[in-house]
Amino acid sequence: MLPFLCSFVRMKSGKRMRLFPWRLLLWVVLAGFCASCGGGLKGLLTPASSGRPYELLVVAEPEVWEHPVGRAWLEALDTDVPGLPQPERAFRLMHAAPRDFDATLRLTRNMLVLDVDREKYPQAEFTYAKDAFAAPQLVVTLRVPDEDSLKAAAGRYAASLVRLFTQEERRRRMDWLVDHHNAEVERKVAEQFGCRVWVPTELASCKAGENFFWAGTNRATDDLNFVVYAYPYTGAEALTKAEFIHRRDSVMKENIPGARAGMYMATDSLMTDVRLFSLDGDTVCEARGLWQVKGDFMGGPFVSHARVDKARGLVVVGEVFVYAPGRMKRNLIRSMEASLYTLRLPPRHGDRRN
Numbered sequence: 001m002l003p004f005l006c007s008f009v010r011m012k013s014g015k016r017m018r019l020f021p022w023r024l025l026l027w028v029v030l031a032g033f034c035a036s037c038g039g040g041l042k043g044l045l046t047p048a049s050s051g052r053p054y055e056l057l058v059v060a061e062p063e064v065w066e067h068p069v070g071r072a073w074l075e076a077l078d079t080d081v082p083g084l085p086q087p088e089r090a091f092r093l094m095h096a097a098p099r100d101f102d103a104t105l106r107l108t109r110n111m112l113v114l115d116v117d118r119e120k121y122p123q124a125e126f127t128y129a130k131d132a133f134a135a136p137q138l139v140v141t142l143r144v145p146d147e148d149s150l151k152a153a154a155g156r157y158a159a160s161l162v163r164l165f166t167q168e169e170r171r172r173r174m175d176w177l178v179d180h181h182n183a184e185v186e187r188k189v190a191e192q193f194g195c196r197v198w199v200p201t202e203l204a205s206c207k208a209g210e211n212f213f214w215a216g217t218n219r220a221t222d223d224l225n226f227v228v229y230a231y232p233y234t235g236a237e238a239l240t241k242a243e244f245i246h247r248r249d250s251v252m253k254e255n256i257p258g259a260r261a262g263m264y265m266a267t268d269s270l271m272t273d274v275r276l277f278s279l280d281g282d283t284v285c286e287a288r289g290l291w292q293v294k295g296d297f298m299g300g301p302f303v304s305h306a307r308v309d310k311a312r313g314l315v316v317v318g319e320v321f322v323y324a325p326g327r328m329k330r331n332l333i334r335s336m337e338a339s340l341y342t343l344r345l346p347p348r349h350g351d352r353r354n
Contacts, residue, residue, distance in 0.1 A: 076158030
């Protein structure tokens with residue numbers, strides 16, 4: 001079948017060495033597997049990272065971390081997640097001294113290394129490394145000459161670093177969704193809206209309405225939900241907070257009723273913030289805040305992305321919301337939020353992004 005497996009290989013000495021078929025076959029399979037993974041042999045042999053999502057290990061000398069400069073970094077990193085009904089930290093922070101940074105700690109998925117050395121570093125510098133010791137992993141190292149430089153960097157860069165690690169966790173979740181998304185929901189959304197989106201397989205309960213689709217886990221607690229709906233685009237005001245809340249409340253009142261007549265989902269406008277940002281060349285109106293059921297005590301966080309489908313003259317909204325009474329909600333809403341970044345509008349003429 002494979003005559004080359006029994007071929008001879010000429011060595012530098014001029015002698016020939018016969019390769020055993022099974023050994024050569026092993027190398028062929030290994031090379032093919034590495035090529036298919038795209039990461040080569042390093043990707044194949046890199047151990048899995050440890051820790052849970054949204055944990056951050058800070059590696060710094062105790063005399064730095066336990067002094068005012070270290071407290072400045074702790075306060076700058078220890079921020080709350082916006083749009084939740086109760087305060088929850090953006091990351092669970094942990095500390096380790098360099099002397100304790102052993103093989104086990106090197107597997108941590110998110111790490112920030114603060115290195116102070118006047119002789120080595122004439123000025124402050126950042127370095128970034130992905131999958132340096134494990135995968136998936138992000139290691140950010142800040143090297144500074146003195147504690148004054150380190151303290152100044154806290155006020156200047158800490159918020160950006162929190163965003164960076166948050167984005168990396170979201171990217172990991174999106175990678176996970178490639179093989180763990182609900183294909184039936186993907187198909188139904190494509191048929192109804194012409195869009196592609198990936199939501200976790202556990203969102204198996206579905207409801208369709210006019211320009212509306214809802215998928216959820218239908219659980220009594222830790223209930224995860226995704227909705228997509230569309231309405232006519234009327235101009236730039238469509239991406240304002242007032243117009244978004246008006247449209248959202250109209251859609252939710254019609255499609256997500258409460259347990260009894262007169263009950264329906266509504267937006268807590270005072271606890272909702274809106275921002276615009278660019279994603280894949282499109283302007284996205286992100287709304288982040290709280291929902292509640294009128295006439296009931298149910299509520300929780302939501303995040304929505306509204307985009308303009310100019311070709312069809314529509315605003316297409318993808319939204320995730322969570323119901324988890326008495327539970328922490330950070331990881332629940334953030335894991336669902338990754339699905340919003342997989343939403344793709346119908347491709348425009350000449351557009352290859354989708």
